[in-house]
Amino acid sequence: MQFELTTDYIEVLKQAIAGSNDNFLKSKLEDLHAADVAGIFYQLDFEEVKKVYRLLDDETAGEVLLELDEDLRENLLASLSTKKIAEQLDQMASDDAADVINELPENLQDEVLSQIEDIEQASDIADLLNYDEGTAGSLMAKELVSVYAHHTVAGCMEEIRKQAANVENMYAVYVVDENEKLLGLLSLRNLIISEPEKKVSEICDEEVIVVKTNTPNTEVAEIMEKYDLVVLPVVDSLGRLVGRITIDDVVDVIRENAEKEIQRMSGISEGAERNDKWWRSIRARIPWLLVGMGGGIISSRIIGQYEAQIKIQPEVAFFIPLIGATGGNVGVQSSAIIVQSLASNTMIGDKIGPKLLRELGIGFINGIICSLLIFGYNLITSDSLALACTVSISLITVILFASFLGTFVPLTMNKFKINPALATGPFVTTLNDILGITIYFLVGRLLYGQF
């Protein structure tokens, strides 16, 4: 069953490492899944990691390498000879091996590649290195089982036995013509339940969903999700089968994209990794802080216009944070919902109207609730009716405008093919801050004249 990592377990391992008790360590580790070994590595010092890593056989070592974070993997690779790296790449699936080579310093890449013993594996990897990052080509593996359409089921089984040694997860068999052009797909289930003398062409599915090598990762993920696929063939521009993408790689893409979207919403520019170098983290975060500061400076200019009024009625300044915060919160709520609607397929057409109306409706009701509450609070705690009216009237106005901006900005950005997720978070918050302050002081000037 599942392995559970405990502090005691780590303690025992650490002592065995310190005592160089290699046989004991090997026996402890040999039954573990690579993902669990990787989990253990995070609890050890780097020197300990290196010692344990040397004890693993090439195949396990390669698998563990793939489970590690980029940072730790990089350090570990730097401690290995190019010969040792080549040996481990030889054991990996071609797509994983290509990913690892891509992370190596450029001057080492060719050296490692030339030391891979299996020529076919080396050429597969070299091939995969040509595809741009973020495309189906960079995501696919070259290992697959293909048969010709004129094969019988029995012949096909024979062919599979020959080819399957290289293919660890085989979900389907691909049917091709003599030019490697993809004709159809044959599920292992159909293969098993069909009569041995049946022709492959009779039982294969010719309506195959495929992607091209240059299809973007995100589109690959969408297609596999939409059609519930576990494996997706990749063809070149001539329709020839060149590789296949499995769902586990796509799950990683989905997870990474979700993480990136949350980072974008939190005002962290693209490309920041969790365990990144300090200076990269700083560079990823400072732009949105500066945008926020810019907004703060504009707000200060607007408030500055009302300097005389503040001198006479300083209580107006008390509610600046409340107006700003509520406007920001409403804007983020609306934009988050709109961005999610845009990402799903429920909003293909140009149905901006209903969405806007809905958000404004929700904003209006929430605005009334919030305004009434703060009106009650101000009536009780302050004797200025002008202040109570100013805060409540501007609050509901700000909430309505924030709902509008939170809806309108991502929809407009989407229309102009800009990622609407950029609109959620700092951008909408900053915009709403400025707008909120403007409305608040404008309403204040109007109302204070009246009382």
Added chain:
Amino acid sequence: MQFELTTDYIEVLKQAIAGSNDNFLKSKLEDLHAADVAGIFYQLDFEEVKKVYRLLDDETAGEVLLELDEDLRENLLASLSTKKIAEQLDQMASDDAADVINELPENLQDEVLSQIEDIEQASDIADLLNYDEGTAGSLMAKELVSVYAHHTVAGCMEEIRKQAANVENMYAVYVVDENEKLLGLLSLRNLIISEPEKKVSEICDEEVIVVKTNTPNTEVAEIMEKYDLVVLPVVDSLGRLVGRITIDDVVDVIRENAEKEIQRMSGISEGAERNDKWWRSIRARIPWLLVGMGGGIISSRIIGQYEAQIKIQPEVAFFIPLIGATGGNVGVQSSAIIVQSLASNTMIGDKIGPKLLRELGIGFINGIICSLLIFGYNLITSDSLALACTVSISLITVILFASFLGTFVPLTMNKFKINPALATGPFVTTLNDILGITIYFLVGRLLYGQF
């Protein structure tokens, strides 16, 4: 290849629907994947949807039903007779059918269930309805292929041919004893490449990763992701095989969880759906607005303490939004990164120290950059050195505190088993707003005394 939805295509369909050109519509729709038909439905009026839906055969109709949003599915089901619904459920996988029944009004559930013709399917569905939502039991399907350990490969193939009719996606065969206790797993690949006379027990993998029926969905997703599984067997408390979970359902769980996390970060309480009823949307959003308002009221009280100072130096009020916004932004950035670290497996131990130090370090450098910039700005635009010093010194202090809170709050919540994602967004923003205002006016009082 993939189907592309165009406005022209929709126009043609709409005309055919208006003209009741049923044969034409059938020919247009019959080759489409259910997901594509669902996509078309979103572009039609509900009356049109109903007309098209009636033209689909039971199997396709059921598949399309599953692809739709809860809202549209609910409306469509309400327009069907219980008999018709039962016919479609009969064609679905048991887990999908159970999900659909769960969405029906309670008084209809038993009626529909009793009208399902296939008794085995009806009993499978009734069985699945017993498991709590959000557990492996509610996610699993009953359809699977199992064989006994003493079978030979040839006998196993025979058994698969018998059982496979019910199982659409068969990735593996489960090996059980006479009490249905799960003993091992046999991949179709190994089955195909093994000699016919081999015993199943010799070629099956006995180290099977399983979950129990009451394992939470999120844990199921983590396990399938961690170990790169496409299918995961579910056992009861006696270790008997009761179902299996496939990766496509888990991809949906991953996607939904990512959406929920973004909603939580945006101050939208759990349970809100994109196309929810208005009052549910309002109820989901108002709590965090009130939290933000509460924070605003506390801020107003703090600023109120400095009323006399504001009367004399109203320029202090100008920078309230800047201080609040920057503190909020920094806090959200830090907490987003911490929450993501906690969600991944790179942070199992109690390594709070290094994380905190890292965030404080990044905060310090960003703080210095922002403070220097705003200092320069204030020196140029204002003649008050006291103001320039107050803003810059409090800004860097606020950024440091915000980094600390953004790191410390989610880590602490995690320690007490509260979802740290709740800390990102409105909570940390509100906390930082209050803290920022406190620091700003405190620094102001101290410094203005000095100049």
